Amino acid sequence: MVSGLHPRRLNEALAAMADPGVIALAGGTDLMVGETETERRFLYLHNVREMRGLRETPDHLVVGAATTFTEVLESPLAPPLLKEAVSGVASPAVRNAGTVGGNVANGSPKADSALVLMVVDAVLLIASARGERLLPVADFYLGGKKVDLASDELIVEIRLPKSRLAPHYYCKVGGRRALAISRLSFAGLFRQERGRIRHLAAAFGAVTDVIFRDRCLESMLVGLEIPEAKKLRQDFLAAYGAALVPTSGRVSKEYRRSVALNLLGDFLTVFGV
Ligand SMILES: Cc1cc2nc3c(=O)[nH]c(=O)nc-3n(C[C@H](O)[C@H](O)[C@H](O)COP(=O)(O)OP(=O)(O)OC[C@H]3O[C@@H](n4cnc5c(N)ncnc54)[C@H](O)[C@@H]3O)c2cc1C
Numbered sequence: 001m002v003s004g005l006h007p008r009r010l011n012e013a014l015a016a017m018a019d020p021g022v023i024a025l026a027g028g029t030d031l032m033v034g035e036t037e038t039e040r041r042f043l044y045l046h047n048v049r050e051m052r053g054l055r056e057t058p059d060h061l062v063v064g065a066a067t068t069f070t071e072v073l074e075s076p077l078a079p080p081l082l083k084e085a086v087s088g089v090a091s092p093a094v095r096n097a098g099t100v101g102g103n104v105a106n107g108s109p110k111a112d113s114a115l116v117l118m119v120v121d122a123v124l125l126i127a128s129a130r131g132e133r134l135l136p137v138a139d140f141y142l143g144g145k146k147v148d149l150a151s152d153e154l155i156v157e158i159r160l161p162k163s164r165l166a167p168h169y170y171c172k173v174g175g176r177r178a179l180a181i182s183r184l185s186f187a188g189l190f191r192q193e194r195g196r197i198r199h200l201a202a203a204f205g206a207v208t209d210v211i212f213r214d215r216c217l218e219s220m221l222v223g224l225e226i227p228e229a230k231k232l233r234q235d236f237l238a239a240y241g242a243a244l245v246p247t248s249g250r251v252s253k254e255y256r257r258s259v260a261l262n263l264l265g266d267f268l269t270v271f272g273v
Contacts, residue, residue: 004042010050010156014129016043017152024154026066027097029090030106051101051156054078061162065101065155069113072100079160081120081168081187085112088172101155104137107145110206112172112185118211119187119203120164128153141210164189164199169267172205173259183251186263190271196225197273202264207246207256214243221273229273236268237261 005022007013016022025031025042045051051066054077061077069086072078073095078086089095089103089112103111104124116122117137124135128150137158140148149155169188185205191198200221204212217239221229229236246256 004044006044006047008047008049010048010127010154013043013045013048013051013154014127014152017154018129020151024105026099026102027068027094029094029098030102045099045101045154051154056162057159059162060159061165063100063158063160065104065157066099067101069095069098069100072113079165079168081165081170081189082113082116082160084168084170085116085172085185085187088112088174100158104140104158105147105149105155107141107147107210109209109211110185111211112205115185115187115203115205115211116170117158117160118213119168119189119201120160121201122161123159125156125159126153127156132156134159138213144209164201167191167271169270171263171266173263184256184259184263186260186267188264188267190267192226192271197221197223197229202240202267204244204260204263207244207260209247212244214240217243226272229268233265233268233273237265240264 005016007016022041022043024045026045045066048066051064053064053067054075055062056077069089072086073083089098100113103113104117122137124137124140126133126135126149129152135148142148167190172185173183184207187203189199189201200218202218220232220236241257241261244257244260246253
């Protein structure tokens with residue numbers, strides 16, 4: 001029989017997670033699809049106060065891991081890039097239950113909010129009864145849906161640096177307009193000052209087995225004036241073409257690579273490169 005624990009405070013939740021027979025359940029939109037065991041105790045996260053809602057600190061937007069997609073969409077604090085990505089998740093019913101923390105924890109390269117967290121260099125606050133740690137979201141993904149999360153740990157909150165939230169470019173390519181898991185998605189950030197590129201970030205979802213970002217390639221254009229960057233545009237795209245080694249799945253590797261490069265090219269064009 002399925003039984004559940006309903007903590008209201010983080011310390012109670014972390015104490016419960018120390019039992020290996022307990023598994024965290026936020027919205028259940030991933031877990032209940034795959035869960036076949038009947039003797040597990042679910043730890044429901046939706047009442048844990050410290051894991052809910054959005055708040056600001058001087059440098060960060062902090063998103064509680066158990067915040068639902070609908071709550072993100074309704075929050076005046078959520079940046080347009082995050083709202084755009086989250087509005088494309090499934091349907092209202094899934095958005096009402098599904099959470100940002102669950103989207104990260106599932107380790108999927110197709111996770112729509114995780115793509116945004118990657119491109120903005122978000123940091124996860126992860127805790128257990130043993131203590132807490134901060135981990136850049138890029139280091140959380142170990143490949144092949146494996147994540148750096150022990151069985152007694154919870155993602156408590158996600159910290160997004162305010163200086164990295166815009167200007168943005170976002171596109172999700174799905175099989176249809178609604179209820180579509182990504183065939184491919186792309187998020188980019190581009191900031192220039194006085195005609196010189198100061199920051200460029202590009203993240204690709206559903207191309208490889210983890211969300212793809214290559215800071216070394218990004219740096220090819222950083223520091224350049226726009227006309228200099230334009231001259232390097234083809235080299236930049238070619239370098240990504242070589243670095244992106246797509247996985248095959250419902251769509252072919254060739255399709256993934258060519259759509260990824262088209263989106264990267266469009267991103268550059270939109271920002272004048
Ligand atoms: C019909 C349908 C359509 C979907 N469409 C999309 C889509 O378009 N885009 C998309 O990105 N996803 C989609 N999903 C997947 C799913 O909705 C998301 O990944 C969602 O964010 C999962 O969050 P959740 O709260 O429901 O996670 P849960 O199912 O509750 O948990 C998922 C996993 O994460 C763990 N977990 C959850 N929260 C935490 C935490 N705070 N700390 C540690 N571990 C935790 C759980 O133990 C479990 O292993 C879809 C799912 C369905 C059923």
